Amino acid sequence: MKVLSLETNLNEIVGYIYFFFKQQAKEKGIKLHCEQGLPLREANVYSDKNKITAILINLVRNAIKFTEEGIVKFGYERKGASLIFFVRDTGIGIQEDEKNIISARFERVSTKLIIDNSGDGLGLSVSKAYVSLMGGRIWVESVFDQGAAFFFSIPYNSAAGENINKEEQENTKKEVNR
Numbered sequence: 001m002k003v004l005s006l007e008t009n010l011n012e013i014v015g016y017i018y019f020f021f022k023q024q025a026k027e028k029g030i031k032l033h034c035e036q037g038l039p040l041r042e043a044n045v046y047s048d049k050n051k052i053t054a055i056l057i058n059l060v061r062n063a064i065k066f067t068e069e070g071i072v073k074f075g076y077e078r079k080g081a082s083l084i085f086f087v088r089d090t091g092i093g094i095q096e097d098e099k100n101i102i103s104a105r106f107e108r109v110s111t112k113l114i115i116d117n118s119g120d121g122l123g124l125s126v127s128k129a130y131v132s133l134m135g136g137r138i139w140v141e142s143v144f145d146q147g148a149a150f151f152f153s154i155p156y157n158s159a160a161g162e163n164i165n166k167e168e169q170e171n172t173k174k175e176v177n178r
Helices: 010-028 049-065 096-102 123-133 166-176
Strands: 006-009 031-035 044-047 071-079 082-089 137-142 148-155
Touching: 006 010, 006 049, 010 031, 010 049, 010 071, 044 049, 049 071, 049 082, 049 123, 049 148, 123 137, 123 148
Parallel strands: 031 071
Antiparallel strands: 006 044, 071 082, 082 148, 137 148
């Protein structure tokens, strides 16, 4: 599989996903919130729009699925030479021994607290593969019964021709790989 690095607008992707899931969240009685982390001009990047969209759809779908009340919040921000995307929820969270679920194919969180146990367990592993192809990484932070936050990073390749110096790139790597 290849990365199709074309000019795309991150704000459009986030907006599309918000409208795609808005009704589903409303019907479930949870709030959906999105954050566009950059002004329009800076949000134009060279990256794979389809892969970013697929990753966010997988993560937001899971967040809505595992949240019975509260909020699902997603978006992105720029940190130096990287874009950090996030999906946070106030759902059931993930137990410590299940946080490796990102790496395992056909695996799902094993809890009896969820009503919707659908899915094939491939969403997170596909997302991890896409993130890796784009030169980033994916990780989760969660406390069981208090929600989960999934993050992924990819390089920030500005379509506006912005130059990022080497020192800033190295500092960003340290921040992202904490």
